[in-house]
Amino acid sequence: MQECPYQLLCIPDVDECRTLPDACRGDMHCVNQNGGYLCLPRSLYNQPYRPDTPALPNPVYQDPSAGFPDTFLPAVPGGGGGRGGVEPSYPRVRSTAQCILGYTLAEDGTCNDIDECETNSHHCNPTQVCINTSGGYTCSCTEGYWLIGGQCQDIDECRYGYCQQLCANAPGSYSCSCNPGFILNPDSRTCQDVDECEDEPCSHGCFNTYGSFMCNCDEGFELAADGTTCIDLDECSFSEFLCQHRCVNTPGSFSCICPPGYYVFEDGRSCEDFNECDTGNNTCTTAQVCFNFQGGYTCLDPLQCRPPYVEVSDNQCMCSAENPACRDKAFTILYRHMDLSSGRSVPADIFQMQATTRYPGAFYIFQIKSGNDGREFYMRQTSNVSATLVLSRPIKGPKQVVLDLEMVTVNNVINFRGSSIIRLTIFVSEHPF
Ligand SMILES: [Ca+2]
Ligand SMILES: [Ca+2]
Ligand SMILES: [Ca+2]
Numbered sequence: 001m002q003e004c005p006y007q008l009l010c011i012p013d014v015d016e017c018r019t020l021p022d023a024c025r026g027d028m029h030c031v032n033q034n035g036g037y038l039c040l041p042r043s044l045y046n047q048p049y050r051p052d053t054p055a056l057p058n059p060v061y062q063d064p065s066a067g068f069p070d071t072f073l074p075a076v077p078g079g080g081g082g083r084g085g086v087e088p089s090y091p092r093v094r095s096t097a098q099c100i101l102g103y104t105l106a107e108d109g110t111c112n113d114i115d116e117c118e119t120n121s122h123h124c125n126p127t128q129v130c131i132n133t134s135g136g137y138t139c140s141c142t143e144g145y146w147l148i149g150g151q152c153q154d155i156d157e158c159r160y161g162y163c164q165q166l167c168a169n170a171p172g173s174y175s176c177s178c179n180p181g182f183i184l185n186p187d188s189r190t191c192q193d194v195d196e197c198e199d200e201p202c203s204h205g206c207f208n209t210y211g212s213f214m215c216n217c218d219e220g221f222e223l224a225a226d227g228t229t230c231i232d233l234d235e236c237s238f239s240e241f242l243c244q245h246r247c248v249n250t251p252g253s254f255s256c257i258c259p260p261g262y263y264v265f266e267d268g269r270s271c272e273d274f275n276e277c278d279t280g281n282n283t284c285t286t287a288q289v290c291f292n293f294q295g296g297y298t299c300l301d302p303l304q305c306r307p308p309y310v311e312v313s314d315n316q317c318m319c320s321a322e323n324p325a326c327r328d329k330a331f332t333i334l335y336r337h338m339d340l341s342s343g344r345s346v347p348a349d350i351f352q353m354q355a356t357t358r359y360p361g362a363f364y365i366f367q368i369k370s371g372n373d374g375r376e377f378y379m380r381q382t383s384n385v386s387a388t389l390v391l392s393r394p395i396k397g398p399k400q401v402v403l404d405l406e407m408v409t410v411n412n413v414i415n416f417r418g419s420s421i422i423r424l425t426i427f428v429s430e431h432p433f
């Protein structure tokens with residue numbers, strides 16, 4: 001029954017031409033129809049049946065059941081009765097109503113839908129697609145197109161924000177893509193951030209960011225121009241004062257080194273003299289005295305006083321006044337040693353000298369008797385009985401300077417004039433520390 005749009009036509013047909021006696025009167029010929037029968041003039045019966053040909057007289061439609069709703073029955077021209085068929089012997093002429101528009105009458109009398117798309121009897125635009133429907137058809141656009149002015153035109157999906165980031169329109173379609181740093185989600189429209197750090201692109205630390213990532217470097221390194229590589233910082237190039245002596249760059253750091261005779265102090269930068277005498281790390285014999293100085297040490301031989309001097313202690317020689325050979329010589333020679341940094345800033349008080357024995361009425365004169373050829377030193381008297389040795393010009397080491405510092409004692413009361421000497425050996429270091 002579903003195939004039948006008209007209920008009237010779908011009940012089992014009865015062949016009224018056989019079952020009814022005198023179904024058609026007079027010269028009329030009975031033609032059975034689905035749901036009724038036709039009475040046609042016999043003279044026309046042999047012609048092909050063409051219900052919509054106006055030249056033919058209207059066939060007579062006979063409704064045998066008389067129980068159908070009026071609405072399904074064609075109007076009877078001039079007739080007053082609503083129901084037909086009560087008198088089969090009185091056929092009435094009715095309008096053609098075999099099938100409604102869109103259906104065609106099949107040989108078995110049923111109305112079948114016309115497939116306008118199949119039979120190419122549609123009026124769809126060439127850009128459109130014909131879709132057959134029951135009793136008709138529709139013209140439609142394929143996906144990705146819409147109807148504008150009767151034409152199927154491509155939908156510019158990009159204009160309507162179909163893609164979250166990048167969009168490329170295409171006829172009947174579109175495609176989304178993502179900015180660098182994003183990947184297209186399975187929905188093919190939205191994008192999500194790529195966690196670049198998973199691929200470990202950085203030499204050191206990596207931070208994922210929305211749409212990108214950032215690298216950072218451990219201490220002592222800096223990020224190269226490529227943004228991912230960490231390169232060592234050359235700390236030594238920052239400042240020449242980073243190390244007291246020499247800076248050695250290392251990966252991620254730097255270190256200071258000191259010349260032989262020094263060690264690197266706790267601060268890691270300054271050089272400290274290695275005291276070879278205290279640590280026993282020297283080659284002095286037991287007879288010698290180890291003297292430490294900046295950057296080295298020396299072994300002092302035991303004091304040997306040259307005659308007429310005689311040894312009075314391990315660092316002092318004396319020439320006795322009773323000895324005639326000592327008449328014009330200094331009464332005592334005291335041996336002293338000191339160290340001095342190369343290039344030490346000047347002026348600098350570096351040594352004190354003082355009379356140990358004071359005679360009443362005596363006065364003292366302090367002077368550099370020998371060794372001051374470069375005029376780097378002078379004596380400055382600081383009191384009646386004392387003086388200071390002043391360094392007035394910088395001395396560059398390594399160097400040993402031996403100065404004879406003389407103290408002249410003058411006593412006019414007893415007409416005495418004598419002198420004593422300090423033989424000062426100065427070890428000037430090679431380095432300014
Ligand atoms: Ca498109
Ligand atoms: Ca990222
Ligand atoms: Ca470094």
Ligand SMILES: [Ca+2]
Nearest residue numbers: 274293295296
């Ligand atoms: Ca030393």
